[in-house]
Each structure stands twice: as structure tokens, then as C-alpha cells.
Amino acid sequence: MSLEQIINEDIKKAMLAKEEVALRSLRAIKAAILLAKTAEGAKDSLSADDEIKLVQKLVKQRKDSLEIFEKQNRPDLAQKEREEIEVLERYLPAQLTMEELKPIIADLITKTGASGPADMGKVMGLASKELAGKADGKTIAAMVKELLAQ
Known part of the structure; x- marks a missing residue:
């Protein structure tokens, strides 16, 4: 099962459970996958490596934003980023220590x-x-x- 199929299933589950954070994060992954698939010169499907890189990129963006929000003393926005990072990291392989x-x-x-x-x-x-x-x-x-x- 591809990441896109897993995400679509998880979006349905998050909608039924009314999990706002999970839904927001999963929709971000879905949007990134759609953008990658419709980009100029892209193939119809993404490889597993491309999917991992895509999610890693989203996590990195969130971490960069988190750092900025913490420097600017915006705990409300920083908390949103932390929550999204937590959800996104579920779709990555275990990180090495x-x-x-x-x-x-x-x-x-x-x-x-x-x-x-x-x-x-x-x-x-x-x-x-x-x-x-x-x-x-x-x-x-x-x-x-x-x-x-x-």
C-alpha cells in the first residue's frame, strides 16, 4: 500500500474521530503528494523513497517554523508546529540515535x-x-x- 493510500485511509479515520491536528497534518501530506505528482515532468506515482523524502521535507519545514516561533515568543504557533511534527513523524521510518x-x-x-x-x-x-x-x-x-x- 502506498503512502498516498495510507494517508487517505487515515484522513477518513481522523475525520470520523474529529482529530483536528491529525487531519491538518494528513491534509498537508496529501497536498504535497498531489503537488509532487502533478509537477512538470513527474510520473504518475511516487516511489517509496520519494514519499519518505517528501514527509521529511514537511517535518523539516515544521521544525524550522517551530524554531522561529520559539525565538519570537509565540507559544501558540509553536505548539501547533510541535503537534504537526508528531503526526508527520509517524509516517517516517524510525530515526537512528x-x-x-x-x-x-x-x-x-x-x-x-x-x-x-x-x-x-x-x-x-x-x-x-x-x-x-x-x-x-x-x-x-x-x-x-x-x-x-x-
Whole structure:
């Protein structure tokens, strides 16, 4: 079952249960899927990887907004973003912890032969492909930077 079908079913359930937060978040995913499918040069359906990237993008947008709202002392808007992030993250694979991420990135560093911060680009390219959907880019970059600095 594709993400779009799952979302459509969950929208129906959220409507019946009158879950406003879930409904708002699910409609955002559905809108993003429709935009991606109707974009110029797009295929009729999205691959599983594309669906994960799409949801990750929505989560990242919400996190960026959350950060801004917290800086501007807008707890009402920040709370909305937190609620939506929680719902959106249900549709992503489980994220790796820093402890789980460290050995994987250390292995990638040895594979690429990276020796210092100047080689960060090589490691990031490989890490981003291998860890797609399992960790966000900021977390991966922080770990790569930390391991290359040692």
C-alpha cells in the first residue's frame, strides 16, 4: 500500500474521530503528494523513497517554523508546529540515535579514506545516500564533522 493510500485511509479515520491536528497534518501530506505528482515532468506515482523524502521535507519545514516561533515568543504557533511534527513523524521510518549513527559514519569515513574536515563532502555524499530516511541531514553533518575533527 502506498503512502498516498495510507494517508487517505487515515484522513477518513481522523475525520470520523474529529482529530483536528491529525487531519491538518494528513491534509498537508496529501497536498504535497498531489503537488509532487502533478509537477512538470513527474510520473504518475511516487516511489517509496520519494514519499519518505517528501514527509521529511514537511517535518523539516515544521521544525524550522517551530524554531522561529520559539525565538519570537509565540507559544501558540509553536505548539501547533510541535503537534504537526508528531503526526508527520509517524509516517517516517524510525530515526537512528547518535549512538547508532556513530559506527555507521565511522565506517563510511574509512571507506572513503577521509582524513580531515576538508573531506567532509565525500563522506556526506555517501552518508546521505546510505542513511536516507534514517537520520536527518543536520544530525548526519554534525556527526561527520565531529568524527573528522578527531
